[in-house]
Amino acid sequence: MQVITIAMQKGGVGKSTLARSLAVAAARDGLSVLIVDMDAQQSVSQWAERREADMPVVVFSTENELPKKLDQAKDAADLVIIDTPPARSTEAPAAVEIADLVLIPTTPDVEPLEQMPRTLRLCRGFGRPVYAVINMANPTGPAEVSYTREVIESMGAKAAPVVLHRRKAHRDASASGQSVQEVDPGSKAAAEVSALWDWVRAELQGSK
Numbered sequence: 649m650q651v652i653t654i655a656m657q658k659g660g661v662g663k664s665t666l667a668r669s670l671a672v673a674a675a676r677d678g679l680s681v682l683i684v685d686m687d688a689q690q691s692v693s694q695w696a697e698r699r700e701a702d703m704p705v706v707v708f709s710t711e712n713e714l715p716k717k718l719d720q721a722k723d724a725a726d727l728v729i730i731d732t733p734p735a736r737s738t739e740a741p742a743a744v745e746i747a748d749l750v751l752i753p754t755t756p757d758v759e760p761l762e763q764m765p766r767t768l769r770l771c772r773g774f775g776r777p778v779y780a781v782i783n784m785a786n787p788t789g790p791a792e793v794s795y796t797r798e799v800i801e802s803m804g805a806k807a808a809p810v811v812l813h814r815r816k817a818h819r820d821a822s823a824s825g826q827s828v829q830e831v832d833p834g835s836k837a838a839a840e841v842s843a844l845w846d847w848v849r850a851e852l853q854g855s856k
Contacts, residue, residue: 653747658763659734671704672827673845679726699825810844
């Protein structure tokens with residue numbers, strides 16, 4: 649069982665959407681997937697209630713419950729994805745500490761980029777591999793993606809090679825408890841998620 653933690657202290661960067669999208673992509677790849685929702689808003693848990701498919705499984709967990717939830721999952725889940733709350737909290741450190749890979753989603757905006765160093769310091773403190781994921785980028789704005797990569801690299805961090813753009817398909821899929829790969833598998837949004845999952849899967853295999 650491997651663990652991906654999705655963490656970023658700034659809200660509104662698409663952490664829950666990223667968690668759901670990667671979880672569905674992994675499940676479609678044949679893995680048994682568990683999402684641990686540690687955000688008090690429980691966006692992923694609510695998405696699961698709208699969902700009809702059995703996989704991925706979604707459970708809510710507090711920091712204190714996390715070790716028990718992971719112990720219960722170790723024989724049943726191939727992959728665990730942890731969605732953490734946006735504010736500074738004790739949940740994120742607990743989730744980062746046990747992660748095989750940490751993903752920090754960020755939009756190409758100054759506010760989340762200003763908050764990123766805090767999350768990077770947390771990951772580096774635990775010695776965890778970490779990548780920023782540029783999320784909700786303007787499909788017609790390649791210049792802003794290039795600039796965002798430069799800012800991330802100036803922090804001594806790495807950015808995932810795949811960018812997720814702001815597309816209506818993600819909102820439409822969420823409304824029915826699905827992901828873009830399920831509602832519109834031929835879309836650009838689905839292709840981006842698929843490419844990101846392929847990269848994440850290779851990173852996880854390299855960490856074994």
